[in-house]
Amino acid sequence: MKDKFENLKDNFINASNQNNRSTVELCITELSSGNFPKAIDLSEELIKKDINDSVGWATKALSQAHLFDYNNNLFFLKSSHTSLEEFRAKTSLSSKEIMTVESIFITTVLDRTIDLVTERVKEVIELRRKAMAEKAKASAAAIGAAMSAYAGSQSKSDVGKILGYGGAIAGTAASTHFNSNAELLNNASKGVFGVAVANISMTVGSAMTLKRNLNDLDFALREEATMVLKNWVNTLAFLYQQVIENLLVYAEELKKQNPFTKAYRKASINLVNAPEATQFVYLSKILGIENSIPQFKELEANMLKLKKIDENEIKSAVNKMHFIALSIIALMFILMVIGIEAGAIFLFPIGLFTYSLFIFKPLGKAGELKQSVKEFVDRMKNFKVSSDKIIVENMIPQDKSLD
Incomplete structure (x- = not known):
């Protein structure tokens, strides 16, 4: 120093x-x-x-x-x-001297960001561990909120704190010139990794500038900047993998839900808008990840496909399944009323089995929705990232459009 x-x-x-x-x-x-x-x-x-x-x-x-x-x-x-x-x-000062000052500044900000993001990610990992333990005790899972995959009353105050940090970072971004993707950044800052995603995305443009200038720096500063850039990329890979796992946990919980429920329909169709998914999409685009991991486009297409499914068609399919299962049960009661108890007893398990079958293998658009969620989960399980896939030259600085 x-x-x-x-x-x-x-x-x-x-x-x-x-x-x-x-x-x-x-x-x-x-x-x-x-x-x-x-x-x-x-x-x-x-x-x-x-x-x-x-x-x-x-x-x-x-x-x-x-x-x-x-x-x-x-x-x-x-x-x-x-x-x-x-x-x-x-x-x-000369352009060379200005570059030196800027490079020291960027190196300092990146180094500080590495420490803060790593600290915050570890805090969230611990929070997730505690919340999952609470969820296991309570056998509960909520869908649709920032911590929906991690139900547990003990984590609420911590979640509020983390979300508050994320909002503050997003506010800082919006109040500077990093406003091209303000809405997407604001949405990404709402989830449990919001503070880390929002903060590190603000450093992308600076990191790209630093890397471009490396060869023009004095030896000692170049050595330090090179090491900090390497650590910054490793931190990004660590954060990105955690964001991936966070979305996977959310999607796995969604996959288990009863397709008959309104909550399941809305959460599935709007998967791309969930904070867990928004963080994944936003960070992927900032990192230009489609250039090094082409499977990202398949995942994004999968989420957009879910969004295009008509909820009314799903409701119609659900009503049809209700009608089939209830018709069997209604027939059972009719047989009981007219005294054919043997037939009624036979139909009762069939009715229950039909309902159970529809939960796992729903008909029509409801089945298409459940299958699309399953396909997304399967793809997410195979989506991995390592630091060699995080390429600074592929990144998109925060003041550029992500469209």
């Missing part, structure tokens, strides 16, 4: 007002020692003296990039980007 910031000292001192040079030197010292709050104070002192002092904006951006988190310090993330923009607009 020390060499990285010390290498900026001479350029920053020369670019700053002569009266501010001692403050710049002290600010670099605080950055090098890891005293980022003090470095922010000194940066703001420089800016207060001269709002056009680009060095103050640069050191403020670099300091804040070390301090953002998903709790009370999320504002540092937005503020650091704003400070960097001010630096770019006001600096008289």
